[in-house]
Amino acid sequence: MAEGEKLIPINIEDEMKSAYIDYSMSVIVSRALPDVRDGLKPVHRRVLFGMHELGVRSNSSYKKSARIVGEVLGKYHPHGDTSVYDTMVRMAQSWSLRYMMVDGQGNFGSIDGDSPAAMRYTEARMRKISEDMLADIDKDTVDHQLNFDDTLKEPKVLPTRVPNLLINGASGIAVGMATNMPPHNLTEVVDGTIAYIENNDIEIDELIEHVKAPDFPTGGIIYGYDGVREAFKTGRGRIVMRAKAHNEEVNGRECIVVTEIPYQVNKADMIKKTADLVNDKKIEGISNIRDESDRNGMRIVYILKRDAIPNIVLNTLFKYTALQSSFSVNNIALVNGRPEMLNLKDMIHHFVEHRHEVVVRRTEYELRKAEERAHILEGLIIASDNIDEVIAIIRGSNNADEARTKLIERFKLSEIQAKAIVEMRLRQLTGLEQDKLRSEYDDIMQFIQECKDILANKERRMNIIKEELQEVREKYGDERRSQIEYAGGDVSIEDMIPDEQVVITISHAGYIKRTPLTEYKTQNRGGVGQKGTSTRTEDFLEHLFVGTNHQYMLFFTQKGKCFWMRVYEIPEGSKTSKGRAIQNLINIEQDDKVKAFICTKDLKDEEYINSHFVIMATKKGVVKKTSLEQYSRPRQNGINAITVRDGDELLEAKLTTGNSQILLAVKSGKAIRFEEGKTRPMGRNASGVRGITLADDNDEVVGMVSVHNLEENILVVSEKGYGKRTYLDDPEDGEAVYRITNRGGKGVKTMSITEKTGALVAIKNVSDEDDLMIITKSGVAIRMAIEDLRVMGRATQGVKLINLKNDSIAAVAKVMKEEDEIDDVENIDVIEDGTDIEQNDSDTEPNNNE
DSSP: OOTTOOOOOOOHHHHHHHHHHHHHHHHIIIIISOBTTTOOOHHHHHHHHHHHHHTOOTTSOOEEHHHHHHHHHHHTOOSOHHHHHHHHHHTTOTTTOSSOSEEEESOOOOTTOOOOOOTTTOEEEEOHHHHHHHTTGGGTOSOEEEOTTSSSEEESSOOOSSOHHHHHOEEEEOSSOEEEEOOBOHHHHHHHHHHHHHOTTOOHHHHHHHSOSBOOTTOOEEEOSHHHHHHHHHSEEEEEEEOEEEEEEETTEEEEEEEEOOTTOOHHHHHHHHHHHHHTTSSOSEEEEEEOOBTTBOOEEEEEOTTOOHHHHHHHHHHHSTTEEEEEEEOEEEETTEEEEOOHHHHHHHHHHHHHHHHHHHHHHHHHHHHHHHHHHHHHHHHHHTHHHHHHHHHTOSSHHHHHHHHHHHHTOOHHHHHHHHTOOGGGGSHHHHHHHHHHHHHHHHHHHHHHHHHHOHHHHHHHHHHHHHHHHHHHOOOOOSEEETTGGGOOGGGGSOOOEEEEEEETTOEEEEEEGGGOBOOOTTOOOEEOOOOOTTOOEEEEEEEETTSEEEEEETTSEEEEEEGGGSOBOOTTOOOEEGGGTSOOOTTOOEEEEEEESOTTOHHHHHSOEEEEEETTSEEEEEEGGGGSSOOTTOEEOOOOOTTOOEEEEEEEOSOOEEEEEETTSEEEEEEGGGSOBOOTTOOOEEOOOOSSTTOOEEEEEEESOTTSEEEEEETTSEEEEEESBOTTTOOBSSOBOOTTSOOEEOSOOOTTTOSEEEEEEEOTTEEEEEEETTSEEEEEEGGGSOBOOTTSOOEEOSOOSSOOEEEEEEEEOOTTOOSOOSSSBOOOOOOOGGGOOOOOOOOOOO
16 A cells, blocks of 8 residues: 555445435436426536527527537537437427427438438527527526536526426436426417416316317327326326327228327337238238328328228227327426426426516516616716816826726716716717717616516516516417327227128128128019129028127027127128138137127126026027126137037027027927026026927927017028918917927927928018018028018918029028118118117027038
8 A cells, every 4th residue: 555545444335325326316416307497407408508609599500510519518518429419309300399499400310210310410500499498598597507617607497488398398217216298288388377377276177278188299199088187187197199090092992091190109110010910910901001101291001901990900000009109197307406296287386486586587687787877877977967077187187097086086976987987988978979878867767667666566577477478379389289089098999880780691611791781672572582692612601690880799609609799890891792701700619610699788787787698509409598697708719608518519599688488490390489487597607408309310409589579470481492470379369379388398380391391491580570581502682571471370381482493591580670661672772770689680590401
């Protein structure tokens, strides 16, 4: 150890603690957090002050960025040049700052994340709004501190007239804390600040009437208002932002066009990630993405596949991509050098306090300068009144000091006044100049009075702040860019989709689609029908069902599983389109098949799901009843609806209220009728009880009907196009045509089955108000009015419904008819009214002819 040195032992723990605290305080106070008064971090403040000192105003010529960076670096900000240049670049980017502070010339980067040109290539100057942030800085309005080498002074805060913290926001990560403040609209902020000045006790809810929500530079939509309100009231909140999008048809293809994206989203990254999701099949329905943005604005085009529904694709994009992102508000700023969490009123309060201090200090400075000038003017006026004597004294003196001393003695002047008289120019001896002195003196005395009045009257000071804010609003105020969707959080996709009636068809190979019901026309009985769909080779239609877009669909498969979907999620197709493979829509097993559907209303309505039941029937005559509540929590991979025994499969599922009667019909022409109450509700995994006894091993159940209205008729249809309707109970004597028995019996004859009729394929409950839709295996669809069919006896063979010509019937469904439908039904499109689920429209057809 060298002579004179000594070692001081220090505990490493204490040293680490104190060093880390010093470091963290330095980061918090002089790097990462903005000051609540001017909303700037030290680096921003130094950039603006450096430009001010260089004289690069908004009306001067541009200066090289490197020159400005050098000025700031050499005088005030002893860090890397990149930190200064990056700060200046950000202050010149229209997508980063709501109100830009720097006017840049050259390449200052892009919203795609392209980096700006090097500072030797770009030029910059202040914007007008920055000049208003520095206004009056030379009037001793703010405290100054020494720079890093104690050779110059820099301001601790700017005397800003602009509420910068609110209009531009801020973000920064300090040690142990961070800040993330959103930008707001200047017009709204000024209105809110003026409202606060007029009433200091204003509530935050009243301020919100003026400052409605953040206003992001990139526009977009603020989706939902709860997060905004919370942020305004507490200083913390989560604001959901969405892109602004609309649908367009480009070259005959449906497209989603995005014109505004959320704040701080990198457009190029977002498009790349979306393309990756489309390639990975995470997002369905997009065939191509094009970025057509140019100098006129943003335009991202998502070209959709032919069968995609724009609203569903858009919602998927919102869910999986940055088209919807959130801004987590965390309003932490430095108040008197200490970090504080601030709500809206706090921020406005601190800004007004700062402005008040600036006005007071500016007025004091102006008063001081005016009094100094008045003092000199008093001396000059005395001299001009005694000009001959003054000239004689000056001429009789050997030097200036002697002249000053003599003048002080003769006219009782101060040193400053005497100095001013000695230095007077000869031209000030003219009569005109003497009049000027007197009028200047009168003006200054009036100004001094004004300043004293301002300093004595707080209300006047507040009015000055208000007037200056109004000037700022006139100069820089603009319209909101971000649209507010107040109900955002509550708006769901179905609000964008009309709740119209649709026909859902499923083919034998498992292709599904929905078609507006209005595409089908009514024809008279015995017509040949019109082409209903173009099926694939050796494929035929097997299921047909009528529902509405907003309903919930439960899909029941032959293995007894249940899947869940909304009707509007089924891809739309025309009558002639082929549809989409059902495997792509629900996670069904390869060897399983959808057999039945139930359309229900809201599965979140407890009263509804507890008062409704699902009744199922299998091919082998087993029935089972389960509460709808058991199906109200769907899973991606489906849930068990019934345990199906070997050699059997699920055939039908119906929604009931617990008070209906059940009819089961079998291939051999028999049907059984029993009360629903005969089957008790069971759990989802139970396998059920016997519903009907089959005639032989080849016999099987073809359909099940649940009857709510006993005045309805029973319609049966055979394979070769014969059909008839029969009363449930004879209207004349009230005798039961289909007598009620216990479940499990063999049933009674419902149709006389012959070779001409073919086996029974369908059973329905119908009334005169219904229409019948029949689809053959070759894809021909015919629609007819039920009232054209007369009621016959139970054991008859029926009448011919459709001319088949070597074809057979694949599916039968009923459609409710509009009450005021016109008599001439051959040439018009029928518009249907809402489907009443309790009237059992959820009929689907089994696969009877495999």
